[in-house]
Amino acid sequence: MSTASPLRKKMRWCRVALVALISLFLPSSDVLSEAKVSTTASRATFISANPVVAATARRRHLRTVNWDNTRGSSFQDIDRRDGINGDFETDTPHANDREERAGNGAVLEKLQSLKAFEKLKSFRPMKSFSRSMTKATKSFREHVTPLLATSAKVDVWRKNEKSVSFVRNALGLDNLEGSALTGATNFRFYDDFVIFQIPVWKKNEWTPNQVATELGIYGLQGAALTSNPNFKYYSQFMEQQALLWAKNDLDVDNILVRLELNTVQIKDRPQAENFKFFEEFVAGLMRSWMQKDTPLADVMVKLKLDKLTGNALLSHPNYKYYKNYVKNNLKEWAADLKSYEFATEKLGMKKGLSGNKLKEHPNYVFLEKLGTHANEYREKLWLQRHVTSFDAWNRLGVSRVRPTLRFKSSTFHLYENYVNLVDDAMIQLINKGETKLPNLVNKEASGRELNEKALIWAKKERPEWYVKFSLGLDGLDETALKEATNYKYYQRYLQHTH
Incomplete structure (x- = not known):
């Protein structure tokens, strides 16, 4: 045993060195397999140096190798007993000698490989590669890892419902303001965190005061409020709330209280920062009322105007909203060519x-406005909605007017004004270089309408290129132009121009 001890120690160190060497170049699974080979070689060497236990140990070792090989094969159905039947046993002295020499040879090969690797490591390319890998790893760790770690922290803070002030402090942003804050590396994490909170506050039905307190801006006024970096989050929350309040048709006085505007004098309210959110709320209400065709009497009740008359009505801060709502209705009635009787009702x-009784009615002023501006309301609304001249021809009923009386009729005059309005708008857009033009040319226009429009173009001396454009004749060569269906209307225009 004493003679085998030095060799056993050498084998142990060789085994460790070899595993370390292989681990640098091989995947982890290969390293494990190499370690297994090294362990097997060491065990064989120890057995060969101890003749008393050599035979028994050899059998145990060979069975182990046989079992490992069997497990790695595809023959999974072989009985485990096949590997322990002693098929690989040998007790001859010649076998022992061969095994010992094989073990010593393996040791020498490993030592030589280790020396070769030491020489390889001294080569410049190897050192350069090692330094490059070290620098790349360090760069990744310094630049990417902190960002990933911060993002993970923000997710945890979000799930744990941490406060805005806690997150700002944890990100090291507490003492930063202005561009120093928004330009900080961690600001984007803070920005993402707070924006994520807005729908949460909305879902939890937080009041404006609760949100302002959470953002640390409650009690601030004027420039101190609007210049605060957290004001933009408050503004986003309030804009969404205003739409929600309007959708739910909430009471206007209730919203004044929520916005703390009820304690502000009426003349000073427009200067309050929360006033714009009140205006957005009322604008949302009016859009909803227009869609529902809410009667004017009901709107007066909602705006707290139904019990007021005279100067008390006209001076009320909500009267301007009522006027706006009525004016929008007047435009719709004019666009739909509603009658005088319809409007009065x-x-x-x-x-x-x-x-005098008619003139004393609080809504008489709107009836007068409709009578004065009905045509203007209708034309602008039609133009906004891309109503074509042929659509106007049909809506106004121009074709029902006798041809002999048509040109002098008020109906034709309304049609002519709208044609000129469309032409002015289109020429202006084309001259500006606009490529996405509204579709104000109806391909189904009747011959009678195009005949009359050709005379209007001639009367206004519209340019030839525009007339061709309106008739769908632009870009045609001489032959194609003369063969086109609308060429005759172009000729009619030319005849009355020159």
Whole structure:
């Protein structure tokens, strides 16, 4: 045993060195397999140096090798007993000698490999590669890892419902303001965190005061409030709330209280920062009322105007919203060519009302406005909605007017004004280089309408290129132009121009 001890020690160190060497070049699975080979070689060497236990140990060792090989094969159905039947046993002295020499040879090969690797490591390319890998790893660790770690922290803070002030402090942003804050590396994490909180506050039905307190801006006024970096989050929350309040048709006085505007004098309210959110709320209400065709009397009740008259009505801060709502209705009635009787009924004026009693009605001013501006309202709204001249021809009923009386009729005059309005708008857009033009040319226009429009173009001396454009003739060569269906209307225009 004493003679085998030095060799056993050498074998142990060789085994460790070899595993370390292989681990630098091989995947982990290969390293494990090499370690297994090294362990096997060491065990064989120890057995060969101890003749008393050599035979028994050899059998145990060979069975182990046989079992390992069997497990790695595809023959999974072989009985485990096949590997322990002693098929690989040998007790001859010649076998022992061969095994010992094989073990010593393996040791020498490993030592030589280790020396070769030491020489390889001294080569410059190897050192350069090692330094490059070290620098790349360090760069990744310094630049990417902190960002990943911060993002993970923010996710945890979000799940744990941490406060805005906690997150700002944890990100090292507490003492930063202005561009120093927004330009900080961690600001984007802070920004993402707070923006994520807005729908959470909305879901939890937080009041404006709760949100302002959470953002640390409650009590601030004027420039101190609007210049605060957290004001933008408050503004986003309030804009969404205003739309939600309008959708739910909440009471206007209730919203004044929520926005703390009820304690502000009426003349000073427009200067309050929360006033714009009140205006957005009311604008949302009016859009909803227009869609529902809410009667004017109901709107007066909602705006707290139904019990007021005279100067008390006209001076109320909500009267301007009522005026705006009524004006929008006037435009719709004009666009739909509603009658005078229809308008008086909608404005709440009883039939037979006349004289001073009619003029004393609070809505009489709107009836007068409709009579004065109906054509203007209609034309602008039609143009906004891309109503073509042929559509206007049909809506106005121009074709029902006798041809002999048509040119002098008020109906044709309305049609002519709208054609000129469309032409002016289109020429202006084309001259500006606009490529996405509204579709104001109806391909189904009748011959009668195009005949009349050709005369209007001639009367206004519209340029030839525009007339061709309106008739769908632009870009055609001489032959194609003369063969086109609308060429005759172009000729009619030319005849009355020159």
